[in-house]
Amino acid sequence: MSIDQTTIDEHGLNADEYQRLLEILGREPTMTELGIFSVMWSEHCSYKSSRLHLRRLPTEGPRVVQGPGENAGAVDIGDGLTAVFKIESHNHPSFIEPYQGAATGVGGIIRDIFTMGARPIALLNSLRFGTLDDPATRRLVDGVVAGIAGYGNSIGIPTLGGEIAFEPSYAGNPLVNVFCLGVAKADQLAKGVASGAGNPVYYVGAKTGRDGIHGATMASAEFDEHSAEKRPAVQVGDPFMEKLLLEACLEVMQTGALVGIQDMGAAGLTCSTSEMGARGDVGIEIDVSLVPQRETGMTPYEIMLSESQERMLLVARQGREAEVEQVFEKWDLHAVRIGEVRDDGRLRIRDHDEVVAEIPNRQLADRAPLYNRSTERPAYLAQAQQLDVAALAAPAALSGTWLDLLRAPVIASKRWVYRQYDHMVRTNTVVLPGLGAGVVRVKGTGRALAFSVDGNGRYCYLDPAEGGRLAVAEAARNVACAGAVPIGATNCLNFGNPERPEIMWQFAQAVDGIAEACRALGIPITGGNVSLYNETDGQAIYPTPVLGVVGLIDDATRVLTRVFPAVGLEIVLLGDAAGELGGSEYLTLAHGLVGGRPAAVDLDRERALQTLLVDVARDGLIGSAHDCAEGGFAVTLAECCVESGGVGARVELSGPGGPDDRFLLVRALFGEAPSRVVVSALPGTRDRLLARARALSVPATVIGHTGGERLAISVAGVGVADIGLVEAEQAWANGLTRYFEAAVA
Amino acid sequence: MKFAIVEFPGSNCDHDAYYAAKHVLGQQAEFIWHKDTDLHGADVVVLPGGFSYGDYLRTGAIARFSPIMTRVREFADAGGPVIGICNGFQVLLEAGLLEGALLSNRRLKFLCQHVHVRVEQTDTPFTCGAAVGQVLKLPIAHGEGNYYAAPETVAAIEANRQVLFRYCAADGAVSDAANPNGSLAAIAGVCNAARNVVGLMPHPERACESVLGSADGRVVLESAVAALTV
Numbered sequence: 001m002s003i004d005q006t007t008i009d010e011h012g013l014n015a016d017e018y019q020r021l022l023e024i025l026g027r028e029p030t031m032t033e034l035g036i037f038s039v040m041w042s043e044h045c046s047y048k049s050s051r052l053h054l055r056r057l058p059t060e061g062p063r064v065v066q067g068p069g070e071n072a073g074a075v076d077i078g079d080g081l082t083a084v085f086k087i088e089s090h091n092h093p094s095f096i097e098p099y100q101g102a103a104t105g106v107g108g109i110i111r112d113i114f115t116m117g118a119r120p121i122a123l124l125n126s127l128r129f130g131t132l133d134d135p136a137t138r139r140l141v142d143g144v145v146a147g148i149a150g151y152g153n154s155i156g157i158p159t160l161g162g163e164i165a166f167e168p169s170y171a172g173n174p175l176v177n178v179f180c181l182g183v184a185k186a187d188q189l190a191k192g193v194a195s196g197a198g199n200p201v202y203y204v205g206a207k208t209g210r211d212g213i214h215g216a217t218m219a220s221a222e223f224d225e226h227s228a229e230k231r232p233a234v235q236v237g238d239p240f241m242e243k244l245l246l247e248a249c250l251e252v253m254q255t256g257a258l259v260g261i262q263d264m265g266a267a268g269l270t271c272s273t274s275e276m277g278a279r280g281d282v283g284i285e286i287d288v289s290l291v292p293q294r295e296t297g298m299t300p301y302e303i304m305l306s307e308s309q310e311r312m313l314l315v316a317r318q319g320r321e322a323e324v325e326q327v328f329e330k331w332d333l334h335a336v337r338i339g340e341v342r343d344d345g346r347l348r349i350r351d352h353d354e355v356v357a358e359i360p361n362r363q364l365a366d367r368a369p370l371y372n373r374s375t376e377r378p379a380y381l382a383q384a385q386q387l388d389v390a391a392l393a394a395p396a397a398l399s400g401t402w403l404d405l406l407r408a409p410v411i412a413s414k415r416w417v418y419r420q421y422d423h424m425v426r427t428n429t430v431v432l433p434g435l436g437a438g439v440v441r442v443k444g445t446g447r448a449l450a451f452s453v454d455g456n457g458r459y460c461y462l463d464p465a466e467g468g469r470l471a472v473a474e475a476a477r478n479v480a481c482a483g484a485v486p487i488g489a490t491n492c493l494n495f496g497n498p499e500r501p502e503i504m505w506q507f508a509q510a511v512d513g514i515a516e517a518c519r520a521l522g523i524p525i526t527g528g529n530v531s532l533y534n535e536t537d538g539q540a541i542y543p544t545p546v547l548g549v550v551g552l553i554d555d556a557t558r559v560l561t562r563v564f565p566a567v568g569l570e571i572v573l574l575g576d577a578a579g580e581l582g583g584s585e586y587l588t589l590a591h592g593l594v595g596g597r598p599a600a601v602d603l604d605r606e607r608a609l610q611t612l613l614v615d616v617a618r619d620g621l622i623g624s625a626h627d628c629a630e631g632g633f634a635v636t637l638a639e640c641c642v643e644s645g646g647v648g649a650r651v652e653l654s655g656p657g658g659p660d661d662r663f664l665l666v667r668a669l670f671g672e673a674p675s676r677v678v679v680s681a682l683p684g685t686r687d688r689l690l691a692r693a694r695a696l697s698v699p700a701t702v703i704g705h706t707g708g709e710r711l712a713i714s715v716a717g718v719g720v721a722d723i724g725l726v727e728a729e730q731a732w733a734n735g736l737t738r739y740f741e742a743a744v745a
Numbered sequence: 746m747k748f749a750i751v752e753f754p755g756s757n758c759d760h761d762a763y764y765a766a767k768h769v770l771g772q773q774a775e776f777i778w779h780k781d782t783d784l785h786g787a788d789v790v791v792l793p794g795g796f797s798y799g800d801y802l803r804t805g806a807i808a809r810f811s812p813i814m815t816r817v818r819e820f821a822d823a824g825g826p827v828i829g830i831c832n833g834f835q836v837l838l839e840a841g842l843l844e845g846a847l848l849s850n851r852r853l854k855f856l857c858q859h860v861h862v863r864v865e866q867t868d869t870p871f872t873c874g875a876a877v878g879q880v881l882k883l884p885i886a887h888g889e890g891n892y893y894a895a896p897e898t899v900a901a902i903e904a905n906r907q908v909l910f911r912y913c914a915a916d917g918a919v920s921d922a923a924n925p926n927g928s929l930a931a932i933a934g935v936c937n938a939a940r941n942v943v944g945l946m947p948h949p950e951r952a953c954e955s956v957l958g959s960a961d962g963r964v965v966l967e968s969a970v971a972a973l974t975v
Contacts, residue, residue: 149855153886154796156757240755240799330778332754422857422886424951425794427761432958441956443764556956741852 073526098143118182130171161433172536212307286339387595412735468513483617484551496540579671651704749787792833851927
């Protein structure tokens, strides 16, 4: 049978790539081989557009136990333990079928973690949608949140929240990024490596169906009005099956009878067999007729490309098969031996006795296409950055704007979302969702891990490099606000079509920014995910790198949240008095604009600030810490008070000139800038706190006291904004919920 | 004394109950696999929370057929203390060891949050260490926790003082606003007529240490220890 040009095109291989395939095989491919090359060389699996750039990210550090290249990264957290974590996107499937798309995203990232031999202990997510006035967006949000909840709750891993933002740019292409954290003993980390000729290859988990064929290829193309027709390429999740797999796999790893293990995620059996073989520099031979199948009449092509969920590939030690099989039998799972490891370095796929594919393993991996795509600074940038924010009219009533910001869905309470997630199962949750970074204790150690996922598409749109730096700084700062030392990071890079030079420029810039900030803050990237082609009808999303940072706290009882713990405490602002309006939430809310430039981060000062936060949290000098993010200082101050049980605040700002300089006032209240944190000093600690700050050259100003039933800000003794705490809480509590609860009533 | 933590496929609060019994209370604890036919000499049986068999059918509907449930029933019939938490409560209802049913939450969404419950009766092995009217801050995490029973059943269990926990405000006042899921008569937990089998939707095992935000749940498990040590 000869392969025609149409078939090659349908498989997304260009002329060069097909030529390369012919060179590797030395002949025309079979259909199964064409399918295998197609998925393995898709953007999603090969990172062909991004690999070159990802090399610039710092991946090494004293704590790194496993860097990029495995199913997830791992960092040392002491006591012989490692934190294993990764973030991944499921953007395209979630747009087509929100519940299952999001659910299987959660399932996929959990498999990545337990495949490493780690017990998953927490989930976070980072979500982007269009604006909530659109009913279609509300349906998407409802479905995605329910899907995340449905999967995480059932499998019993707490979802500690994350972040969610709404922006017209994501209306046709929402982002669903999910992060999972696990803990493993350092000497028991498992790898996705095959070795030892003659060792048996096992398939375990759900049966293979026709679902998700070419999911990886779908994730490597843009959307158009026909995208809804791609629904068959979205898989259906079964968290119960995954729960059994999770327990059984962790149990079987304890036997020592395993050589390697890998989950079947994107590109299913194809990816797991070829990658395990390539990593171990061995061949793998399997017989697809032995693969458990959910449907009849499936072809080898379909079996190899299926993305049915909840499936694992294992390589066991010869002679110890019974131990492996016994564990799976206990969990009513059946480990099926489908092949074995060979020493010929070839991926050989048989259908009974007929060889339907035979590919040199290493070449499939090593000779994957790698593109240095052209880059060009986008035309929109100059104009967008030029916006003269100083010329815009300041609002007449700052108090009203303050309340409006608290009501903005991106700032308002996310309770409607996170109370759908079981966030307490496994009894490790030290900080509940909505109070700051997620924090879980590590049982048996007295320590805790804090983690945060952050990224601001607006900042990146206006300045991708600065946006990359800011994302790293913010995620690390959130972790430091909890009292944790940032020790590792993972990233999910969501961008448009890399074949467009201006998108590739955004990507390259953002990677540079991330790399620079990670180096400066001493936080290695241990893995992650790239999601490209996030476009609908030629309209790309804002460039959106999302950073997940993990931090370590030595004493789980010294964890801090955003909430003022008592009345009568002195409030201290660490960092500058005013922020910038470029790319701010204020600018969008008050003027309907996205423009200007985000404030630049001084990485030395950021590092000093984070060092200070960890020190003063550990030594018990402060009672709370909350960074100034979207909405600026005023919103941060309000967030320190809401859910505090009635603790208000009164502050006096001396920095921003007089009360009549409206522009400076707006910048002081609502301007956004990095390296700014509001802390409350515990009684009698103020002087030590200020001295420590001075020693690290971190600006620190005592600005007021906690207490009272109002939130009041004055400048030079003149009140400039004043709202009731109850009023603020109501605005904040209902800002997001109002879009959903009305429909339920 | 020894706690048996029954593990069904899909149980996911099994480790939490085990940790609370063993590491917080310092008692013996053992996982009992659902295919087991022996309780290994346990003094207290815990059916933990989770999604047994994925809860793809009615919650708890398949787990009640697990081999271990025959032993659990015998243990209960002989007066042994049995507690079902969340999904475990649902299993006990399906098994007929407790009366009533749990419907979808009235707002149809899964709910995870801290709630307050008021202890109504203290003559059971899981409430004997508490005081009548004591308010406990406990987490809930369920999609189907809306307690329902026929009016005559509710009247009967009320008359028999079988309602052990009611959702309430922090001050102990029962109101519709303090009822998270629409449960009839704000019922959060009940016992059987013999008072040794208890089921509740909130998770006392998740509230045994102050580092987790509440240690109010300890009294439930400590009651069992006290009841059996006397």
